[in-house]
Amino acid sequence: xxxxxxxxxxxxxxxxxxxxxxxxxxxxxxxxxxxxxxxxxxxxxxxxxxxxxxxxxxxxxxxxxxxxxxxxxxxxxxxxxxxxxxxxxxxxxxxxxxxxxxxxxxxxxxxxxxxxxxxxxxxxxxxxxxxxxxxxxxxxxxxxxxxxxxxxxxxxxxxxxxxxxxxxxxxxxxxxxxxxxxxxxxxxxxxxxxxxxxxxxxxxxxxxxxxxxxxxxxxxxxxxxxxxxxxxxxxxxxxxxxxxxxxxxxxxxxxxxxxxxxxxxxxxxxxxxxxxxxxxxxxxxxxxxxxxxxxxxxxxxxxxxxxxx
Numbered sequence: 001x002x003x004x005x006x007x008x009x010x011x012x013x014x015x016x017x018x019x020x021x022x023x024x025x026x027x028x029x030x031x032x033x034x035x036x037x038x039x040x041x042x043x044x045x046x047x048x049x050x051x052x053x054x055x056x057x058x059x060x061x062x063x064x065x066x067x068x069x070x071x072x073x074x075x076x077x078x079x080x081x082x083x084x085x086x087x088x089x090x091x092x093x094x095x096x097x098x099x100x101x102x103x104x105x106x107x108x109x110x111x112x113x114x115x116x117x118x119x120x121x122x123x124x125x126x127x128x129x130x131x132x133x134x135x136x137x138x139x140x141x142x143x144x145x146x147x148x149x150x151x152x153x154x155x156x157x158x159x160x161x162x163x164x165x166x167x168x169x170x171x172x173x174x175x176x177x178x179x180x181x182x183x184x185x186x187x188x189x190x191x192x193x194x195x196x197x198x199x200x201x202x203x204x205x206x207x208x209x210x211x212x213x214x215x216x217x218x219x220x221x222x223x224x225x226x227x228x229x230x231x232x233x234x235x236x237x238x239x240x241x242x243x244x245x246x247x248x249x250x251x252x253x254x255x256x257x258x259x260x261x262x263x264x265x266x267x268x269x270x271x272x273x274x275x276x277x278x279x280x281x282x283x284x285x286x287x288x289x290x291x292x293x294x295x296x297x298x299x300x301x302x303x304x305x306x307x308x309x
C-alpha cells in the first residue's frame with residue numbers, strides 16, 4: 001500500500017506552505033504529494049491569501065523535490081484548453097524527471113467558475129469535453145517525435161500540431177480518473193486511465209465502485225494493462241482521543257463524524273481502516289491533510305502509520 005499526501009490549498013495556503021509540506025512528505029517517506037485544482041474554497045471562508053494555480057505550483061515543486069511523485073486530484077477539464085494543458089503537464093513532467101501523475105475530471109464546483117469567469121456547461125457537455133480532452137492530451141503525448149497530431153471533435157479541433165513538448169515517458173504520465181458515477185465514469189476509466197480513484201466514500205461503496213470499473217475494463221476492447229485502484233480519505237490522526245479532537249476542531253469538523261467517514265482516530269484505528277481498503281484491492285491511499293501548517297500531524301502519520309505498513 002502506497003500512501004500519498006493530498007492537500008487542498010484553496011482553503012488558504014501560500015506557495016511556501018505547500019513547499020514545506022511537500023518537502024516534509026518527501027523527507028518522511030511518503031510516495032507522493034498531490035494537490036487539488038480549485039480556485040475557490042467550499043467552506044465559506046475567503047481562502048486567504050487566495051488561490052494558487054495547481055500546475056504553476058507543481059512546476060516549482062518539481063525543482064524543489066527529487067523523489068516523490070507530484071500530481072493533481074484532479075485537474076478540472078473546464079479550466080484549461082487541452083493543447084496548452086498537455087504542454088503544461090509535459091513540461092512539469094520534464095522538470096521533475098518524470099515524476100508526474102495526471103488526474104483529470106469534469107470540474108464540478110460552479111461557484112469558482114462564476115467567480116473567475118470560466119464557462120460552466122451542463123454535466124453531459126462537461127463529460128463530453130472531458131473525453132475529448134483525454135483523447136487530445138494523451139494523443140499529443142504519444143505522437144512520435146517528428147510526426148503531427150490532428151483531432152476533430154464536437155468541442156475541440158487541432159490541426160497539424162507538432163505535439164511538443166514530450167513528457168519523459170513515451171506513453172506520457174499515468175492518467176488518473178476518479179469519481180463515483182455508475183456508467184460513464186467506469187467506461188472512461190477503462191478506456192483512458194492507468195488509475196481509478198474513489199474519493200471520500202465508505203469502504204462498502206468504494207468496493208462497489210471498484211467492481212464497476214473492473215467490469216468496464218473486462219469489456220474494453222484492447223485493454224491489457226492493469227488498473228491501479230485507489231481511494232482518497234480525509235485523515236485526522238492523534239496519539240489519543242484528545243489529540244484527535246484537537247485536530248478535528250482545527251479543521252472545523254467533528255471527530256466522531258470523521259471516524260465514521262474518514263481515516264480518523266489513533267494510529268491503530270487508521271491502520272485498521274487502511275487494511276480494509278487494501279482488502280478491496282486498493283494499492284494506494286491519498287491522505288487528505290486539511291491543516292497544512294500541522295507538520296507534526298504528517299510526522300505522526302509517517303512514524304506510526306506509514307512505517308507500520
